[in-house]
Amino acid sequence: MKLDEFITNKESLRLIERTREYARHFFEREGTHGFSHVERVLNLCMHIGREEGADLEVLALAALLHDIARPLESSGRVEDHAVEGARIARQYLRSLGYAEDKIEEVAHAIEAHRFSRGPEPRTLEAKILSDADKLDAIGAIGIARVFMYSGEHGRDIEASLRHFEEKILRLKDLMYTETARRMAEERHRFTEEFIERIRREIEGEI
Structure with missing residues (x-):
């Protein structure tokens, strides 16, 4: 940029x-x-x-x-x-x-x-910074970061998926600005689709 x-x-x-x-x-x-x-x-x-x-x-x-x-x-x-x-x-x-x-x-x-x-x-600037920091934890980048962290700390896939459910999937409802809320909706949807897919793969369904 x-x-x-x-x-x-x-x-x-x-x-x-x-x-x-x-x-x-x-x-x-x-x-x-x-x-x-x-x-x-x-x-x-x-x-x-x-x-x-x-x-x-x-x-x-x-x-x-x-x-x-x-x-x-x-x-x-x-x-x-x-x-x-x-x-x-x-x-x-x-x-x-x-x-x-x-x-x-x-x-x-x-x-x-x-x-x-x-x-x-x-x-407004503080709210936007908080929103941007949270947005970087959702979506494709957010998924990559979760598994980077897991690799750094020896956390397995199941523990990683619990982290999504306990923290990452809650972030979209914590946005302050309308612009960030719109962006979070799309990133959240992508994250949910990924979690559904990986859970099916764990079960051997795909």
Whole structure:
């Protein structure tokens, strides 16, 4: 995706590209929450944000920075990557002289992006980031990510299917924006079809 299709201001584009490179260095390896996930969330945010009339600069910065502390959480160095990510984002954006009100909008979106814990997103940009993060767990990409995670953690197919039923299939009903709800319906349907197919194959029916 070319960002200049969504953001035409050259200064904004330079800031976002600089932030992309800053965010990238936090991820030493790929995986279910690697930098490719960040890039997909950014793409989703731009598409949803344009439809919903969001501040695309704030949204792009929040998307790029939303998981920068995930590796720290995974290694046990911090308890909550959203809280730590917001702290790092504030520090980084202040070092660039970014406007304080915009910094707080970015930080809030990062703090509120996790669907499983608070705070509740207050702004449109925070709601879109949360929606985009959830959308990346549904559909073809979501299926791939579930099995990537299973491979990383030695989880078998049955355990993976339980994860779909306990978490993934509930996500479509947790979207905040109308655009994300439409996207989630299609991805959810694809996921249900996959689960039905794999269960039939497990039973030897196909």
